[in-house]
Amino acid sequence: xxxxxxxxxxxxxxxxxxxxxxxxxxxxxxxxxxxxxxxxxxxxxxxxxxxxxxxxxxxxxxxxxxxxxxxxxxxxxxxxxxxxxxxxxxxxxxxxxxxxxxxxxxxxxxxxxxxxxxxxxxxxxxxxxxxxxxxxxxxxxxxxxxxxxxxxxxxxxxxxxxxxxxxxxxxxxxxxxxxxxxxxxxxxxxxxxxxxxxxxxxxxxxxxxxxxxxxxxxxxxxxxxxxxxxxxxxxxxxxxxxxxxxxxxxxxxxxxxxxxxxxxxxxxxxxxxxxxxxxxxxxxxxxxxxxxxxxxxxxxxxxxxxxxxxxxxxxxxxxxxxxxxxxxxxxxxxxxxxxxxxxxxxxxxxxxxxxxxxxxxxxxxxxxxxxxxxxxxxxxxxxxxxxxxxxxxxxxxxxxxxxxxxxxxxxxxxxxxxxxxxxxxxxxxxxxxxxxxxxxxxxxxxxxxxxxxxxxxxxxxxxxxxxxxxx
Ligand code: NMX
Ligand code: MLT
Numbered sequence: 412x413x414x415x416x417x418x419x420x421x422x423x424x425x426x427x428x429x430x431x432x433x434x435x436x437x438x439x440x441x442x443x444x445x446x447x448x449x450x451x452x453x454x455x456x457x458x459x460x461x462x463x464x465x466x467x468x469x470x471x472x473x474x475x476x477x478x479x480x481x482x483x484x485x486x487x488x489x490x491x492x493x494x495x496x497x498x499x500x501x502x503x504x505x506x507x508x509x510x511x512x513x514x515x516x517x518x519x520x521x522x523x524x525x526x527x528x529x530x531x532x533x534x535x536x537x538x539x540x541x542x543x544x545x546x547x548x549x550x551x552x553x554x555x556x557x558x559x560x561x562x563x564x565x566x567x568x569x570x571x572x573x574x575x576x577x578x579x580x581x582x583x584x585x586x587x588x589x590x591x592x593x594x595x596x597x598x599x600x601x602x603x604x605x606x607x608x609x610x611x612x613x614x615x616x617x618x619x620x621x622x623x624x625x626x627x628x629x630x631x632x633x634x635x636x637x638x639x640x641x642x643x644x645x646x647x648x649x650x651x652x653x654x655x656x657x658x659x660x661x662x663x664x665x666x667x668x669x670x671x672x673x674x675x676x677x678x679x680x681x682x683x684x685x686x687x688x689x690x691x692x693x694x695x696x697x698x699x700x701x702x703x704x705x706x707x708x709x710x711x712x713x714x715x716x717x718x719x720x721x722x723x724x725x726x727x728x729x730x731x732x733x734x735x736x737x738x739x740x741x742x743x744x745x746x747x748x749x750x751x752x753x754x755x756x757x758x759x760x761x762x763x764x765x766x767x768x769x770x771x772x773x774x775x776x777x778x779x780x781x782x783x784x785x786x787x788x789x790x791x792x793x794x795x796x797x798x799x800x801x802x803x804x805x806x807x808x809x810x811x812x813x814x815x816x817x818x819x820x821x822x823x824x825x826x827x828x829x830x831x832x833x834x835x836x837x838x839x840x841x842x843x844x845x846x847x848x849x850x851x852x853x854x855x856x857x858x859x860x861x862x863x864x865x866x867x868x869x870x871x872x873x874x875x876x877x878x879x880x881x882x
Contacts, residue, residue: 446545449554452617454543459613459858466859483874490685491765496693497861498684500541500851508772509682511537512544516678516772523677524549526652531674534653534847535559538624541681541851556652562625563647563656569593570633582634582836583714587707589630593623594703603699612699613858619702620850627846628653631839632660639833657843661831667784668829674780675822678773679841681848685766687712688719688842692849693856697864702853709849710842716760719819719841724760726823726834728752729793738789745800753808761820762801764813773818777825790824 448454478494485493501511511519523532523546535555539547547555572592573585594600598615607615629647636644645660654673658664663672684693692709696702713719736744752759764771781791798816805814823837855861869877 449551451539451542451551451555451558451621454539454545454551455613455617455854455858458543462855463859483878486869486874489765495866496684496690497859498689498693498852499544499855500848501681501683503683503766505766505768508767508769511681512540514540514546516776519677520776522546524552526655526669526673531654531670532677533673534676534680534844537677537680538847538851541848542854552652558621559625559653560647560649560656562622563629565593565626565629565633566596568595569630573630573634573637578638581714582638582839583710583720583842585634585637586627586631586839586842587710587714589634590623590627590703590707590710593626593630594701594707596622597701597703598622599701603701609860612860613854616702616857617854620854623702623706624846624850627843628657628660631843632657634839635661635833635836638836663829663831665829668831671780671784671825671829674776675825675840676844676847678776679818679822679844681845681851683766684852686718687715688845689849689852693852694864696853696856697861702850705853706846706849709845713842713845714838717758719838719845721760721817721819722822722837722841723834725819726827726837728760729790729797729824730834732793733790738793740793740796742796742800745796746804749797749801749804753804759801759805761797762805762814762816763811764815764817767815767817768813770815771817771820774816774821777818777821781821781825781828785825785828788824788828790827794821794824 446454446457448457479492481493485491499512501509502513503509507515509516514522519532519537519540523536523540525532533552533556536547536552539545539551539555569589569592573589576585576588598618599612602611602615633644636642640662645662647656648659651659651669652673654676655669657676658669658672663669682689684690688709691712692705695708696705700708716724732740732745732748736748740748749759778795781788781794785791797820801816802814805811822840823834826832826837826840827834
């Protein structure tokens, strides 16, 4: 019976993306079959044993296969290009950008269930995909939405802990403090203290991750209302989906803002495993620190200006351009402003990337959203002008490997347009979204029994000796 349902889902999926390139392999089609399980945990329970076997086989049969050479530049250059991590939910191609379990952003927009036909993907659907590798049905997504709502209640001490901080503390500091305060409810920590067998680690990790994903929007919205809306908290809605509920708790209820938030959370959810926040979450989790501790650590990485905080920096920088030169700035003036930024030893926020070598597809899909909903917004037009001006200037600098815009170059102007104007808050939105990807991998880390992460470090003296010997 479920086999036939699988086949019929498969043919529906095929017809839904019938226009797309036929580079899809049969493996991709298999990956996209959904099952009839309405419960995500039961779905995972079914998949885990076969994935454990798969990993065992890779280790046994290919353990000695070389994946590349490590050179001195890599050791001194932030480990760029070193393949060193297993990360299941997504994979980043330098030219194409991110694929979530094999699906590009436009494919996710077509295939994942939306709140209304043709709408933006529901982040719960993406979470299902990240965790299981399967495109969920609308019923599965609705069931997951409901489960997240039932897990969303935040203990009172969390608010009190945040309230102990000055209201002027950076929103990421307040958010991260709230996540640390949530940690006292960790099922993983309790189970470990009681002596749980390692084959069962993934079960309390799953409970923690689902609760964490459910609760971070509530904590994040509390921080926003505390800082910018006189502490007037808005309770979660009892029937809205994840993205819409988050926008609602922040105080935004227009249908377009709800759609933007669904898209925002979806595209910011994951970016393979090597970025600072994902890698940090995975590293800390590898010590069997529970998912709250691991995710809080990840957030501290996201709070850096070369990573997630860049979304704040972009809007502040764009506003400084407008303050100094006005909204109708000429191309020449804009070019001068970019050079002024560079000559004062700063980076142009929102441009460049550690892996991507083309325009970030997360930028492109936000641009499409803007073209559809706010084509005449002056700040959107300025962002479009920057797309013409910045890449040639960065290329002229001669050292920038990727002069194209990344995800952060666009997000701020969309939020600003709908009234979420407080740029210092933007990285918190990124953080809420990132819980989906990091938690998905944390569950798989425990299910696959991945080991403590511990790379080798060396001193300059060691390097000099090794290089002389090599030469
Ligand atoms: N503006 C000015 N200089 C830049 C930029 C930029 N946007 N991007 C790279 N460079 C410089 C970089 O600082 C380095 O200079 P130096 O050798 O003097 O240290 C040189 O170009 C080579 O860097 P790359 O190898 O191209 O980039 P890398 O992989 O080291 O860094 C970023 C990647 C993303 C940190 C870098 O492009 C950057 O600082 N961009 C601006 C900040 C930003 O938008 N971050 C958000 C990234 C996305 N996210 O959300 O995390
Ligand atoms: C991310 O989304 O994590 C950023 O684009 C940074 C990265 O991938 O290195």
